[in-house]
Each structure stands twice: as C-alpha cells, then as structure tokens.
Amino acid sequence: MECKKVKQVFKLVGIKGHGSFEAFGVEVPALAQQFLTRSKEVESRSSTEIALFEPKKNINHLEGNYYVGLIVNDTLNEVPSGMEYIEKDQHYVTARGKITDISNLHLHLLNWAKEQNYDRDLDSYIVETYHPVENSEEEVEVYLPIHS
Template identity: 30%
Template sequence: MDIQVVEKNELKVVGISWNGTYAETNTIPSLFTELEARLNEVAYQTKEPILIAPFHSRETEFTYYVTTPVEKIENIPEGMVGFTIPRKNYVCATHKGRPEEVENTYLQLLKWMKEYGYEQDLNALSLEIYPEANKHLNASGNLHYDIYLPVKQYR
C-alpha cells in the first residue's frame, strides 16, 4: 500500500449528515444513494467529480457525512448541512478491496503513522474521498477510495 503525507487545501462541502453507533454502520451506503438522488438540489457545486465523506470517530459512536464539494456555502437544501473543512495535513492511502478489508487499511495507516512519528489529530475530520471514476467498482463491492487521516505534525 502506498502511504504518503499530503496537505489538502480548505474544502467547502454540502451534504447529508448521520450519527450512530458502530453497529449501525450498515446504514451508511444508503446515504450515498440519497445524496446522489438529491445532488441537483445543491447549489454552487464544483466540477470535481467526487464525493467527500468527512467523519468524526469516537469511542462508542461516530458522525459521518456524505458531501459534494461546493464553491460557496449558500442555499443549503432542507435536511442537509454545509461546512468548511480547514486546510490540513493528512496521511493518506487508497483502499482497494472488499468492505470487510477496510478496517485493515485503517490499521495499516495507523501503524505507518506510529512508525514515522505522526500523531493523528483527533479533533479534526478524517476524510474518505470517492472519485466518480470508481463508482462502478464501489457499487460492485470492490471498494476503491482514498482515506485521509489528519495529523498534528507534518514532516
């Protein structure tokens, strides 16, 4: 797995939010379907063909968003949220494989961070970025998306 440290510029996003326990994560795929059905409602979308899924994980639950990048946050559709993700440094890698293998990808990222002296910034949002070009792979269960874990220090 190719792991690297990158700096991402500020991102403005609009989309759907969800909060629940880890046992309820099977509902997350429906958020993608819901947002895709409502994308025409989101004003000022960028031309970047991706969906961005920022999330906060906590010990017993987490908050997950399925969003689309926008140029400005105005006219947010009912039932959606809009916010800015600040410029940040991340350790990133691409997950390729079955949904059951996602946890292993995260564990490899965390192990790499520890080996190279990076500390995860638990106060910042982690990101999953889903390029439109991989939509058919993801729908077939062969997931292919980028994972970004925020770090406190940058080497």
C-alpha cells in the same frame, strides 16, 4: 499501498448522520444513497463522493457523527434544506486502495502514521473520498487527520 502526509482543503455539501460506530458500515452507505437522490440540488458540485467520520476516541466511545455528500468546487453561501456546507483545511496522512479492502487500508495507514511518529488529531473528522475506476471496483482514499 503508498502512504503520505498532505495538507488538504475539502469543500463539501452533505447530510449529517449519527449512530453507533458498529453500524457505520450499513448506515453511512444508506445515508449516502439518500443524499445522492438530491445531489442535483447542490450547486457547483463535483462527481466525487465524500464522507467525514468522527474518530472513535476510546473503547467507551460508542456513537459518533458522520457526514455524506459531494465535494464542491466553490465556497457556497446557500445550500439545500437539510444539508450543510463544510470546509476542512487540515494536515492528513493518506492512502488509496480498493473499497473492498477498506479495513486493511485504515489499519495500514494507522500503523504507518505511528511508525512516522505522526500525532493523530482525534478532534477532527476522518475523510474518505470515493473514486469509480473503469472496469474495476471503486477505490477509496482515506485521510486521517494529524497535528501539524
């Protein structure tokens, strides 16, 4: 599993959700399915699904915000009702792997970032992009925000 540091710009249109961190595994995919039923309303959309997650800052931080949506190719001035346009320009550490191994992917990336002495930015959203793979299970690319 290759880890690396990148500077990345994400442009997306998505729907905001909020819930307990423990329930993200169920709530996020459910909201993503709801969003996808309206995806044709999004101009300049790509086929890449994306999710943003508020990082859990400490053990007492029990709830957080998240967004699910699609990457868009252009800056948008108008978006469908109930959706938001978001642009993130940030330094990240990133790794890609099978979606069924997402917990280990996050853990491996966290450990690698710590070994490299990267300082996590807990005020910026964690980003995940989802990539169907032909004849295989979906892959996810995880981007953990760091201070540059």
